[in-house]
Amino acid sequence: MLLHFYKMTGAGNDFVMVDNRDLSLTPHLDAETIEALCNRRFGIGADGLLAVEPSRGQGDYRMRYYNADGSEADMCGNGARCFAAFASALTDGDLGDISFETAAGLIRARFEDDGNITISLTTPKDLQINVLPADDTVLAPVHFINTGVPHAVVFLPSVEDLDIVEAGSYLRYHKAFSPAGTNANFAAILNPQHLQIRTYERGIEDETLACGTGMTATALLHAALTDAPSPIKLDVAGGDTLSIGFKRDGLNFTDVTLTGPALFVFEGDIELTGEIELEQH
């Protein structure tokens, strides 16, 4: 079977995008196939795959997100911006606001005049300060919040030279976060409203160049710990700077937004047996 796909990137977090509005792809979107499509040496190469599906009652569409290892996750922040642009383009949208269901809840997307996209996230939950103490691997106390998917967050004086795979995989598989595991974020405070962040992602099992729900988790925990006001900007490993907005009442956060880019990279067809045939333009 020949699968038509699009490749998009949200601040360096990259995705295979497929149109499954008629649900004809559903039998083909198994974990093994998704892992093969996301493989960077034998497939298209991506951190994950996003499928546009019909709404089941709430919103204009349903967003399905799969990590590069084929596991399905409840939410993806960078993916949600790419999903909004892709779904809007598929339906010749006028780039007006759209909304879509995710397993984490309803997400709204707004297309900004500068080309960025702002998504409104679901209300974060399970905020915990000092879940784990500093030790030889993570070097500072570990905090936690679920911003659609689980995130551990560690604030350090610098994240430039940190071994993210070592520290990230340690937290990702730590018994404190089992059985679901967690994504792991490491951030340095540049000024009260500006952070630098690096993220190890569950399901990719490596550092990614950006993680939207991870940026959100880190900004909210930073605000909870320091009283920093909204918005908070974050420099990500891919080179972009994104912005998190929120309202806060103590440790409760509402009206959480993530603003950043979503870009088309290329489109093509791939035979699901493995041969890639790119379209000529």
Ligand SMILES: N[C@@H](CCC[C@H](N)C(=O)O)C(=O)O
């Ligand atoms: N890259 C995403 C998060 C994707 C899900 C994550 N890997 C998980 O399994 O929890 C983002 O931009 O939020």
